Amino acid sequence: MSVVIPTHNEAQSISRVLADLPADIVTEVLVVDSNSTDGTPDIASKMGARVLHEPRRGYGRACLTGLAAANNPDVVVFLDGDYSDRPAELPVLLTPIIDGRADITLGSRLGKLSVHGALPWHQVFGNRLAAGLIRLLYGLKISDLGPFRAARADVLRRLELQENTYGWAVEIILKGTLGGVRIVEVPVSYYPRIGKSKISGTLKGTVGAGWFILSLIVRYYLRHRKAGTPRPA
Ligand SMILES: Nc1nc2c(ncn2[C@@H]2O[C@H](COP(=O)(O)OP(=O)(O)O)[C@@H](O)[C@H]2O)c(=O)[nH]1
Numbered sequence: 751m752s753v754v755i756p757t758h759n760e761a762q763s764i765s766r767v768l769a770d771l772p773a774d775i776v777t778e779v780l781v782v783d784s785n786s787t788d789g790t791p792d793i794a795s796k797m798g799a800r801v802l803h804e805p806r807r808g809y810g811r812a813c814l815t816g817l818a819a820a821n822n823p824d825v826v827v828f829l830d831g832d833y834s835d836r837p838a839e840l841p842v843l844l845t846p847i848i849d850g851r852a853d854i855t856l857g858s859r860l861g862k863l864s865v866h867g868a869l870p871w872h873q874v875f876g877n878r879l880a881a882g883l884i885r886l887l888y889g890l891k892i893s894d895l896g897p898f899r900a901a902r903a904d905v906l907r908r909l910e911l912q913e914n915t916y917g918w919a920v921e922i923i924l925k926g927t928l929g930g931v932r933i934v935e936v937p938v939s940y941y942p943r944i945g946k947s948k949i950s951g952t953l954k955g956t957v958g959a960g961w962f963i964l965s966l967i968v969r970y971y972l973r974h975r976k977a978g979t980p981r982p983a
């Protein structure tokens with residue numbers, strides 16, 4: 751199993767993320783770094799991670815670069831480098847896949863495991879709204895679009911993902927659901943990040959990312975309807 755961690759200046763947290771990964775089930779750790787100036791890549795490689803340098807910015811781009819470089823994994827796990835998610839909970843994400851009940855698992859941060867205040871109100875609102883729209887248009891019962899997720903590598907490659915920014919996290923869900931992939935949500939815990947947010951820490955960031963994600967959800971739905979394929983239940 752390969753773990754892909756996108757980073758941009760996460761020197762304060764990356765060592766904790768790497769230290770908490772359950773070594774017995776992880777075969778490869780890829781830290782995909784974009785132009786960090788705080789020594790993140792050095793810390794990561796000293797701790798045994800394979801570091802890939804991806805100078806092109808974008809969360810999705812980093813995830814795609816990591817996926818393309820992963821060494822023949824059965825399952826790929828995506829995880830942020832800010833220590834908001836708890837890498838030790840990785841088995842919770844893997845269980846439905848190992849049991850053959852899911853092809854993709856999504857960690858939901860909106861269950862009771864989350865530490866109060868770990869997600870600012872605008873992120874809770876934006877994620878619930880996006881998840882609600884997905885439920886309504888696609889019939890997939892999810893509550894959140896969190897970053898901690900796992901997927902069978904063969905299924906991921908088949909989806910031909912191409913979003914380079916925050917749209918990436920929702921593209922998997924939309925293309926997966928439309929393609930009949932089994933997506934299962936599991937509760938994970940979530941903590942206030944260490945260091946500074948690069949994406950949705952500000953209201954402006956959330957509104958920008960949120961608007962993009964909501965429009966993607968509608969666009970995929972309309973494109974799919976136009977193509978005449980029946981809507982999934
Ligand atoms: N490689 C790479 N990683 C990024 C980029 N932007 C954000 N990240 C990383 O993606 C993860 C999620 O970003 P974060 O700032 O926590 O976003 P938030 O959780 O929405 O506030 C963190 O590990 C960031 O370091 C980027 O352009 N390139």
Ligand SMILES: [Mg+2]
Pocket residue numbers: 830832834943947
């Ligand atoms: Mg974060």
